[in-house]
Amino acid sequence: MMNKGKLIIISGPSGAGKGTVLAELLRRKPQLKVSVSATTRAPRPGEEHGIHYYFITHKEFEEKIARGDMLEYATYCDNYYGTPADYVEEQRLKGNDIVLEIEPCGARQVKKKCPDAMMIFILPPNIDVLEARLRGRGTETSPVVAARIEQAKKEIANSGDYEYTVINDTVERAADEIEKIINQ
Ligand code: ADP
Ligand code: 5GP
Numbered sequence: 001m002m003n004k005g006k007l008i009i010i011s012g013p014s015g016a017g018k019g020t021v022l023a024e025l026l027r028r029k030p031q032l033k034v035s036v037s038a039t040t041r042a043p044r045p046g047e048e049h050g051i052h053y054y055f056i057t058h059k060e061f062e063e064k065i066a067r068g069d070m071l072e073y074a075t076y077c078d079n080y081y082g083t084p085a086d087y088v089e090e091q092r093l094k095g096n097d098i099v100l101e102i103e104p105c106g107a108r109q110v111k112k113k114c115p116d117a118m119m120i121f122i123l124p125p126n127i128d129v130l131e132a133r134l135r136g137r138g139t140e141t142s143p144v145v146a147a148r149i150e151q152a153k154k155e156i157a158n159s160g161d162y163e164y165t166v167i168n169d170t171v172e173r174a175a176d177e178i179e180k181i182i183n184q
Contacts, residue, residue, distance in 0.1 A: 009110055010120050013156060
């Protein structure tokens with residue numbers, strides 16, 4: 001029987017550069033699959049339904065939870081985020097490696113259900129750089145940035161149970177490190 005694909009979890013505070021590093025990783029390894037999450041937050045300019053997220057209502061999200069459609073879910077800064085279970089399992093059974101870019105509460109739920117999942121935490125060089133990146137991205141209002149920084153401090157303080165920690169100083173170097181972890 002074909003080996004099951006690897007399940008790779010990438011977490012880390014908002015603004016650490018998860019999306020940017022993942023894009024570089026996909027450029028290098030185009031065969032990697034990425035899970036598209038569902039969320040109740042509003043789309044940012046340029047974000048598309050079914051590509052960046054499935055943008056659904058609170059009610060729809062709770063119906064999915066009740067049906068058991070979610071591999072994991074969490075509330076992050078007042079919105080629901082979750083991973084649809086079917087796609088992940090489908091891809092793994094086909095032997096494809098799949099990446100989940102999710103926050104730590106969800107990551108821990110996945111690790112419980114799938115102990116073979118690889119957990120990677122992406123860190124910024126320091127908290128000031130994180131704030132500068134988050135503000136520089138320009139996608140959130142000032143109060144939302146402040147809430148995300150508070151959340152980031154908690155996530156970093158609790159990241160001790162991650163198997164791998166990668167500092168995103170440069171995108172190239174962080175992607176190198178993640179590539180090595182995945183290929184091992
Ligand atoms: P996340 O997905 O973790 O929230 P993003 O990938 O959106 O973070 O990155 C946040 C901002 O920081 C973006 O504007 C991105 O261009 C920038 N950024 C990401 N990685 C780096 C890096 N290594 N050096 C400088 N800027 C970066
Ligand atoms: P953003 O609003 O910046 O896209 O994402 C906010 C946070 O939610 C990030 O930490 C991101 O990794 C996380 N996130 C995105 N999708 C999921 C998901 O499906 N499940 C969980 N638990 N977190 C997610």
